[in-house]
Amino acid sequence: MSEEVKTVKVTIDNITIDVPQGTSILNAARMIGGDVTPPAMCYYSKLKGSGGKCRTCLVEVSKGSEADPRPMPKLVASCRTGVMDGMEVKNITSPRVTDARNGVVEFLLLNHPLDCPVCDQAGECHLQDLGYMHGKEATRYEFKRRTFDKHELGPYIQLHMTRCILCYRCVYVADQLTDSRVHGVLSRGDHSEIATYIEKSLDNNFIGNVIDVCPVGALTDKTFRFKNRVWFTKPQNAHRDCSCCSGKVTIWQRGEEVLRVTARKDQWGEVEEWICNECRFEKKSASDWVIEGPTHVSRHSVISQGHYENMKKPKEIFSAVHDGRSPKLLMDIHSVSEVNDPSVDLSKINGSASSDTFKLSRKKQ
Amino acid sequence: MGLLTNRAKVLEQKPLTFMESLYLPAILKGMAITFSHMFKKKPTISYPEEQRPFSPVFRGLHVLNRDEYGRENCTACGLCAVACPAEAITMEAAERKESEKHLYREEKYAAKYEINMLRCIFCGLCEEACPKDAIYMSETFAPSNFTRKGFIYSKDELLIPNPVDEKEKYEIAKGKREVQLKNK
Numbered sequence: 421m422s423e424e425v426k427t428v429k430v431t432i433d434n435i436t437i438d439v440p441q442g443t444s445i446l447n448a449a450r451m452i453g454g455d456v457t458p459p460a461m462c463y464y465s466k467l468k469g470s471g472g473k474c475r476t477c478l479v480e481v482s483k484g485s486e487a488d489p490r491p492m493p494k495l496v497a498s499c500r501t502g503v504m505d506g507m508e509v510k511n512i513t514s515p516r517v518t519d520a521r522n523g524v525v526e527f528l529l530l531n532h533p534l535d536c537p538v539c540d541q542a543g544e545c546h547l548q549d550l551g552y553m554h555g556k557e558a559t560r561y562e563f564k565r566r567t568f569d570k571h572e573l574g575p576y577i578q579l580h581m582t583r584c585i586l587c588y589r590c591v592y593v594a595d596q597l598t599d600s601r602v603h604g605v606l607s608r609g610d611h612s613e614i615a616t617y618i619e620k621s622l623d624n625n626f627i628g629n630v631i632d633v634c635p636v637g638a639l640t641d642k643t644f645r646f647k648n649r650v651w652f653t654k655p656q657n658a659h660r661d662c663s664c665c666s667g668k669v670t671i672w673q674r675g676e677e678v679l680r681v682t683a684r685k686d687q688w689g690e691v692e693e694w695i696c697n698e699c700r701f702e703k704k705s706a707s708d709w710v711i712e713g714p715t716h717v718s719r720h721s722v723i724s725q726g727h728y729e730n731m732k733k734p735k736e737i738f739s740a741v742h743d744g745r746s747p748k749l750l751m752d753i754h755s756v757s758e759v760n761d762p763s764v765d766l767s768k769i770n771g772s773a774s775s776d777t778f779k780l781s782r783k784k785q
Numbered sequence: 786m787g788l789l790t791n792r793a794k795v796l797e798q799k800p801l802t803f804m805e806s807l808y809l810p811a812i813l814k815g816m817a818i819t820f821s822h823m824f825k826k827k828p829t830i831s832y833p834e835e836q837r838p839f840s841p842v843f844r845g846l847h848v849l850n851r852d853e854y855g856r857e858n859c860t861a862c863g864l865c866a867v868a869c870p871a872e873a874i875t876m877e878a879a880e881r882k883e884s885e886k887h888l889y890r891e892e893k894y895a896a897k898y899e900i901n902m903l904r905c906i907f908c909g910l911c912e913e914a915c916p917k918d919a920i921y922m923s924e925t926f927a928p929s930n931f932t933r934k935g936f937i938y939s940k941d942e943l944l945i946p947n948p949v950d951e952k953e954k955y956e957i958a959k960g961k962r963e964v965q966l967k968n969k
Binding site: 535536537538542645646647648649651652722725750751755756757758759760766771772773774775777778 | 860861862863864866867875876877878879880881882885891892893896897898899916917933934937939
């Protein structure tokens with residue numbers, strides 16, 4: 421019963437492509453890929469109804485369609501606008517778009533606390549990338565940034581409402597992945613906030629995915645909280661037999677410790693397959709996982725600074741030429757350094773490390 | 786065998802002239818040069834009694850900064866470590882407790898912070914990368930040591946004296962640079 425899908429021609433930044441009818445401009449641009457793709461903070465292809473909120477994907481439509489060639493008067497959100505036959509779209513070639521995006525970034529950052537040095541999302545934060553690519557160096561905002569009362573979102577998820585840009589992705593995850601939504605957006609305008617209704621903890625088995633869909637550091641993993649910076653951990657593709665999800669994940673390691681488990685993400689930073697809370701929060705040792713190899717990390721990401729991918733270690737020849745004798749160690753770094761103490765396994769600590777964690781390790785010495 | 790490079794020169798070896806074979810004039814000439822240096826200005830100083838002023842851009846031993854209330858500035862963001870070309874800096878972060886608010890400026894802090902001075906090349910990139918005003922390079926150099934262990938500097942060595950609790954130490958550590966600049 422396969423029907424012939426009608427394709428339409430669309431030109432984005434002078435690149436023409438045939439796409440099925442009903443595709444949004446953003447998805448058409450993603451099919452072309454590269455610099456032509458508008459950034460998206462709220463649109464998520466795996467979540468129905470997402471998009472249209474952040475306005476970062478604004479594009480200029482310089483020709484509506486073959487039938488009606490008039491340009492659209494205003495910039496349109498490319499995630500919510502469908503393509504028409506013969507449509508011509510300008511993204512990076514339009515100065516109006518670059519200028520508008522500049523303004524959008526400034527608006528998104530108005531109330532953002534810019535606490536990147538503390539935030540666990542730093543290094544894989546979409547708002548950081550967006551600000552770096554499209555933003556200005558300084559803000560013109562002079563007033564106090566909004567603050568919120570603290571909300572507890574259960575034992576695994578940390579909510580920093582000040583960092584939230586209200587993209588609603590997490591609300592859609594709770595809506596579409598779980599049976600009963602217990603969190604949503606309260607209040608309006610500047611006061612709107614993500615919150616569980618009357619401090620209910622989210623105990624659904626798939627609720628951990630809100631961490632992955634959050635484009636900023638508003639929802640972060642409590643089990644990874646402050647343990648390491650993402651660019652110092654080694655991402656590896658791994659899988660396990662899981663009764664409720666696919667079990668295909670990325671584990672973030674320091675040495676043998678598994679500091680964090682996340683879902684695998686595609687080139688647009690979107691989750692490939694949702695994973696369950698058990699995989700995400702409870703399987704924190706290397707023996708739980710079958711490791712497939714280093715995850716591909718874009719060369720432009722700070723995470724690639726470790727050069728784990730395609731790394732060829734030189735062959736150790738010392739013992740071969742010295743009749744099997746290994747080299748004499750001049751100094752064992754652990755005898756002097758307190759950092760990365762082998763007696764402290766950060767992955768076994770629930771929540772963030774504190775002064776008590778390290779006091780214990782000093783006593784042992 | 787031919788020459789290896791075209792820059793090699795063939796040494797001429799002529800027999801010595803009569804004056805050269807006496808040696809004495811050449812010796813006297815040398816002694817005169819040596820003697821004349823006694824009346825010239827000395828290019829050296831007698832360290833450590835005398836010390837040369839450091840250049841204002843001198844990059845010496847690192848210090849970890851505190852704010853005026855004595856709280857540590859460092860939040861263990863890891864930017865110095867990722868900027869470090871010699872990979873000399875390592876750290877581990879911890880979360881501040883409610884009772885430790887007077888010790889650390891932000892909710893995350895560096896529980897451990899180490900710089901391996903054997904690896905450090907004193908390039909100053911850590912200082913440039915720091916978003917929190919936390920690491921600076923001072924006008925001292927790393928003292929020599931007999932063991933490798935002595936070159937791994939932890940927070941005990943790197944932190945500046947607390948301006949609230951240890952006022953005297955803090956004043957000494959601050960040095961005289963600020964006074965000099967003001968007088969100018």
